[in-house]
Amino acid sequence: MSKNRAKLEIKGISDNIGLARVTVASFAAQLDFTLSEIEEIKVATSEAVSNAIIHGYGEGEGSIQITLELQGEELIIIVEDYGVGIEDIEQACEPDYTTADRMGLGLVFIDSFMDQVDIESQLEQGTKIKMVKSPEKSKKKAK
Amino acid sequence: MEMEMERVETNLIVRISGDLDLHTVPALRKQIEARLDREVGIKNLILNLKGVDFVDSAGIGFIIGRYKRISKHGGQLRVVNIKESINKVFKLSGVLKIADIFSDEAEALQAV
Numbered sequence: 001m002s003k004n005r006a007k008l009e010i011k012g013i014s015d016n017i018g019l020a021r022v023t024v025a026s027f028a029a030q031l032d033f034t035l036s037e038i039e040e041i042k043v044a045t046s047e048a049v050s051n052a053i054i055h056g057y058g059e060g061e062g063s064i065q066i067t068l069e070l071q072g073e074e075l076i077i078i079v080e081d082y083g084v085g086i087e088d089i090e091q092a093c094e095p096d097y098t099t100a101d102r103m104g105l106g107l108v109f110i111d112s113f114m115d116q117v118d119i120e121s122q123l124e125q126g127t128k129i130k131m132v133k134s135p136e137k138s139k140k141k142a143k
Numbered sequence: 144m145e146m147e148m149e150r151v152e153t154n155l156i157v158r159i160s161g162d163l164d165l166h167t168v169p170a171l172r173k174q175i176e177a178r179l180d181r182e183v184g185i186k187n188l189i190l191n192l193k194g195v196d197f198v199d200s201a202g203i204g205f206i207i208g209r210y211k212r213i214s215k216h217g218g219q220l221r222v223v224n225i226k227e228s229i230n231k232v233f234k235l236s237g238v239l240k241i242a243d244i245f246s247d248e249a250e251a252l253q254a255v
Contacts, residue, residue, distance in 0.1 A: 014166035035228070036228075036231070039197075040231070050165040050200070054165070105200035105203055108235070109232060109235065
């Protein structure tokens with residue numbers, strides 16, 4: 001049973017999205033993920049961090065905290081901002097929830113690529129997205 | 144992120160290298176839109192993604208946005224060299240339904 005934990009705090013600007021996804025991918029590589037699964041984790045991370053930048057801080061600036069955990073065969077990624085929060089999480093999860101040029105696909109990708117997604121948000125407090133994924137290989141072994 | 148554009152008759156070929164995300168897309172969009180605004184007679188857009196290893200929803204939004212502009216005037220969007228690593232987001236987003244996919248630029252140009 002592997003256990004590990006890391007934290008990354010970044011300024012909520014788009015320059016740091018690449019850093020966030022490469023860091024998460026590197027951490028995730030401790031488990032037996034395929035390259036395709038690592039790509040999915042990178043997309044989900046990119047979406048969560050982009051959401052925090054756009055919806056959390058808009059034109060303003062703030063920090064984003066990314067917590068990474070390995071619990072057994074599970075990778076847990078928590079992306080947290082301290083911005084304006086999301087008023088209606090259910091609406092934000094709809095595929096046609098459109099902001100700027102991102103076509104509302106961000107949360108659809110997260111939902112498709114991760115095994116489990118939980119979003120908590122409070123107005124003027126911020127948003128926390130928790131994403132969990134296990135390697136397919138380990139799921140097959142467990143069966 | 145690097146981009147080069149080449150005009151071949153009524154086609155604008157755009158070759159992109161790097162990641163397509165929230166950070167890189169605004170500059171790409173600006174350059175392509177400026178070229179489309181400036182030049183008369185561009186009908187089709189050929190996006191060569193040979194050097195693109197990563198695309199997220201911002202990148203997909205960028206591609207759909209250019210498709211909307213080109214298709215308004217009867218043009219087509221053709222995408223060349225979609226790597227395996229980015230194919231899944233293309234499938235999931237529905238881009239494969241609106242864009243014609245080719246394995247190289249010559250093939251995409253011949254399809255006119």
